[in-house]
Amino acid sequence: GIQVEQSPPDLILQEGANSTLRCNFSDSVNNLQWFHQNPWGQLINLFYIPSGTKQNGRLSATTVATERYSLLYISSSQTTDSGVYFCAVEQMDSSYKLIFGSGTRLLVRP
Amino acid sequence: DAGVTQSPTHLIKTRGQQVTLRCSPKSGHDTVSWYQQALGQGPQFIFQYYEEEERQRGNFPDRFSGHQFPNYSSELNVNALLLGDSALYLCASSQGTEQFFGPGTRLTVL
Numbered sequence: 001g002i003q004v005e006q007s008p009p010d011l012i013l014q015e016g017a018n019s020t021l022r023c024n025f026s027d028s029v030n031n032l033q034w035f036h037q038n039p040w041g042q043l044i045n046l047f048y049i050p051s052g053t054k055q056n057g058r059l060s061a062t063t064v065a066t067e068r069y070s071l072l073y074i075s076s077s078q079t080t081d082s083g084v085y086f087c088a089v090e091q092m093d094s095s096y097k098l099i100f101g102s103g104t105r106l107l108v109r110p
Numbered sequence: 111d112a113g114v115t116q117s118p119t120h121l122i123k124t125r126g127q128q129v130t131l132r133c134s135p136k137s138g139h140d141t142v143s144w145y146q147q148a149l150g151q152g153p154q155f156i157f158q159y160y161e162e163e164e165r166q167r168g169n170f171p172d173r174f175s176g177h178q179f180p181n182y183s184s185e186l187n188v189n190a191l192l193l194g195d196s197a198l199y200l201c202a203s204s205q206g207t208e209q210f211f212g213p214g215t216r217l218t219v220l
Binding site for chain 1: 141145147153154158168198200202209210213214216
C-alpha cells in the first residue's frame, strides 16, 4: 500500500518563528489533507489540497503531485499552533480510505 | 451547521465486554468512516459506510462491525474487547473525497 512519511517528527519553535512541515507519499493520490490535532484529540481540517497551493491566514500549503510531496508552512507561529500536524492521503484507486502519516509534533514556546 | 458529532465522549469497559460507539455526520454528508488512533500514532482506517453498506474495510478483525442508518448516522460495535482496543475512535463524514472528523470517543479497556 501507499506509504506516507512526515518530517520532522518533532519541532520546537519560539513564538513568532516560521516553519515548514513536509509530507512525502509513495504513489499517486486522489486526495491529500492536512490536519491539526489539538490536545483534546480533535482533528481540525487545515487544507484539502491534492495539488496546487492554498493559503488560509498564517498557514499555507503546496502539493506537487508529480513529485509526490506536500509542504505545510506556518508563519509567525503562536502558542495555539502547538499540537500534532497530520498529513493524510487517499490512494488513486478509489480506495476511499485516508492513510495517515505519523505526524509532526509541534511545540511553540512563548 | 453542526459538525460531526460522536457519543459518548469517554467510555471505560473491561476485557471481554462489548461496546457501541455512535456518530452523526455533518449535514449533507452521506458517507461515514471510522478510524482507530492508538496513543502516539496516526489514525488507522477501520471501515467506511455508504448507502447503509460497508464499502471498504481496513485490516481489523471481525470483532469490529458497524452499521449505517437511513439518516446516514452510524454505529461502531466492538465485541470481546481486548486491552489493545484502548484507543481514541474517530468518526469522519464526507460528501465527495474531503473528510471531516468528529471529536472522538476515548475507549479504555481494563
